[in-house]
Amino acid sequence: NAGVTQTPKFRILKIGQSMTLQCTQDMNHNYMYWYRQDPGMGLKLIYYSVGAGITDKGEVPNGYNVSRSTTEDFPLRLELAAPSQTSVYFCASSYNSLSGNTIYFGEGSWLTVV
């Protein structure tokens, strides 16, 4: 059971370039999330999805786009990369239940914009 898998693990982008961070989960979770974590800081929610075809903005969505065409996949698109987007990105998923929903995280993608 792989859990939440993110690729790539490391990437260097030039200012103005675009890229997609891939995320897939094999737990049949309906909820998926993208977070970013700047050095020494907590996690901030970028976008989330409560099911295929449904996405919504989190706290820091500017500069990013997402799509959710399948239950398993939730890619994060960076358009026109900026140095402020240098961060560690975590994808996560959870199964919604009335007794609480534990969130499972991927191992992170380190992005540097130069």
Place this chain on the structure above:
Amino acid sequence: DAKTTQPPSMDCAEGRAANLPCNHSTISGNEYVYWYRQIHSQGPQYIIHGLKNNETNEMASLIITEDRKSSTLILPHATLRDTAVYYCIVRVAGNAGNMLTFGGGTRLMVKP
């Protein structure tokens, strides 16, 4: 979701119990208390959660006060591998959009 307050850092001797406090005085009746930890450079890891009863699993115990305004995460026999940042979060079950931030957490240093 209710806000939480945690001490920024704590030390614990290896083999001793680590007791990590969390204050959530504005918690509402349908909000759960969750604990996660993040070991350096890794994705956050779920530890435990509870609503009002004390909970225990293979990793830790969660003690929630009767008024639910605070809680304590207990690692019964801390090891060096438990050195991490521990996050206390309160949120409504099923409320995906309100998992906004993990805040600063408590940096636990387990020392030999």
